[in-house]
Amino acid sequence: MIKLEKPSIEAALKSLPSWVLSEDGLSIGRVYRFEDFNAAFGFMTRVALMADKMDHHPEWFNVYNKVNVTLTTHDAGGVTMKDIELAVFCDAASGT
Amino acid sequence: MIKLEKPSIEAALKSLPSWVLSEDGLSIGRVYRFEDFNAAFGFMTRVALMADKMDHHPEWFNVYNKVNVTLTTHDAGGVTMKDIELAVFCDAASGT
Numbered sequence: 001m002i003k004l005e006k007p008s009i010e011a012a013l014k015s016l017p018s019w020v021l022s023e024d025g026l027s028i029g030r031v032y033r034f035e036d037f038n039a040a041f042g043f044m045t046r047v048a049l050m051a052d053k054m055d056h057h058p059e060w061f062n063v064y065n066k067v068n069v070t071l072t073t074h075d076a077g078g079v080t081m082k083d084i085e086l087a088v089f090c091d092a093a094s095g096t
Numbered sequence: 097m098i099k100l101e102k103p104s105i106e107a108a109l110k111s112l113p114s115w116v117l118s119e120d121g122l123s124i125g126r127v128y129r130f131e132d133f134n135a136a137f138g139f140m141t142r143v144a145l146m147a148d149k150m151d152h153h154p155e156w157f158n159v160y161n162k163v164n165v166t167l168t169t170h171d172a173g174g175v176t177m178k179d180i181e182l183a184v185f186c187d188a189a190s191g192t
Contacts (some may be wrong), residue, residue, distance in 0.1 A: 037153045041144045048137045057133045063155040 003078035027072035046093040099174035123168035130161045142189040
């Protein structure tokens with residue numbers, strides 16, 4: 001997987017408007033808010049199954065109905081197409 | 097639920113040796129390390145089902161095989177027996 005440069009990431013994020021590139025340019029992130037914990041963890045479970053299948057895993061924080069997702073590709077030292085792909089899946093899985 | 101004072105929390109943590117009281121005394125936390133993401137998320141799923149049943153939810157961060165769990169009772173403004181109970185369950189669910 002090849003690390004994407006900033007212009008490529010910004011182009012990809014045009015179709016992922018709720019995601020933001022980190023200040024250091026090495027990860028992308030989004031905060032999701034759901035109705036309750038059950039909905040939040042349902043989302044996390046859908047993403048976990050896909051992440052394990054892709055062998056590409058999120059960094060995420062959850063408290064009650066809120067989930068903060070951060071995506072980066074450690075092996076590549078930055079954002080790759082795997083992160084974009086998982087971000088697209090997260091949005092689909094969240095219903096947003 | 098009544099907020100526990102520091103001596104009561106410290107007494108309860110004697111049977112939860114891997115858990116630590118936060119510096120402000122308002123939460124307890126533990127870091128778990130598993131074999132891989134699958135094992136980490138399996139643990140999170142077991143805890144999520146219990147948390148939703150108890151209507152008492154963790155704050156937690158996961159990256160790959162690591163899970164940081166923080167427990168506090170917002171309604172009580174600190175640590176209650178609900179947190180101790182969920183901590184005991186977390187240890188049981190983690191197999192540690």
